[in-house]
Amino acid sequence: MQRTLEKTDTELQNDVLSELKYEPSIKVTDIGVLVKNGTVTLNGYATSYNEKWQAVHAVKRVAGVKAIADDIEIQLPNSYHRTDGDIASAAINQIDWSTTIPQGTVEVTVRNGWITLEGEVEWWYQKNAAGSLVKQMAGVKGVSNSISISPKVTKKEVEADIKSAFKRSAMLDAQHIRVETSGNNVTLHGQVRNYSEYDEAERVAWSEAGVSSVDNRLEVDWMF
Known part of the structure; x- marks a missing residue:
């Protein structure tokens, strides 16, 4: 190249x-x-x-x-200011209305406009959906997504499945990414050319059933 x-x-x-x-x-x-x-x-x-x-x-x-x-x-405009109670009520309503997130699995705490999400879901995309919903709300100054993932799947060839997904991806060069697993925990090593590939590799890893954590140690080196 x-x-x-x-x-x-x-x-x-x-x-x-x-x-x-x-x-x-x-x-x-x-x-x-x-x-x-x-x-x-x-x-x-x-x-x-x-x-x-x-x-x-x-x-x-x-x-x-x-x-x-x-x-x-x-710096919130005056029209965006909300009390913590208003933000918390709106956030939990957004989450409850979502067809992606199982009801009763996410707890919301708000302090000085900063939302903290806690609870337990089965998939990463459900955790990600909760964060995406509340970050767009008026009055929000930040979001800490502390939702944990507790998959029901425990016996999967996680490493092999993620490697196969990397090879299928048009955005990633699978030869430069190494996948290590320890139980349901995944660690990514290697190099990518930009932050879009960095994020895509992490997204692919999270999308595998049974993954409870992803430690993304990929280095961004657009010259390689």
């Missing part, structure tokens, strides 16, 4: 700013971008937790980013 010339910090900064402008959910004029040796620091402020999350996610899509420091502060 032909190696691409490494970007300068200025080129990377311009690419990050362009990607932020390309994301319609982000007010890019309120967010600053600093780059040093491939590490991108985001500062400024966002009007919601979801906007802050979308900004970091957009930077992950840019080739050449080696690390991300998220220093964005959330």
Whole structure:
């Protein structure tokens, strides 16, 4: 594979700013971008937790980013302010209305606009769905997803199944990813070319039935 010339910090900064402008959910004029040796620091402020999350996610899509420091502060408009009780009630209603998350499996605690999710579900996608639902709510300043996964499946060839899924993926180079399992716990080693592949590898690992934890130790090296 032909190696691409490494970007300068200025080129990377311009690419990050362009990607932020390309994301319609982000007010890019309120967010600053600093780059040093491939590490991108985001500062400024966002009007919601979801906007802050979308900004970091957009930077992950840019080739050449080696690390991300998220220093964005959330400044809620007056129309977004909610009491902790209002946020908690809205959050549990969102979760109860979801057809993805079994009722009664998730507990919600809110303190100073920060939501903590606890409880127990069988699949990672159910845990992920709960976090995705509440992070978009008005008044939310942050989300800690502490839901545990307790799969009913205990006897699966987890490692073999994940490796096969990596080989099927159009986004991943399975030859550069090593999978280790200990019971229902999965550890990923190796290299990927960008944060999109990093996230995709973790998503694939979590999607395997029986996985209760994923330790993603993949290194991002877009030059390999």
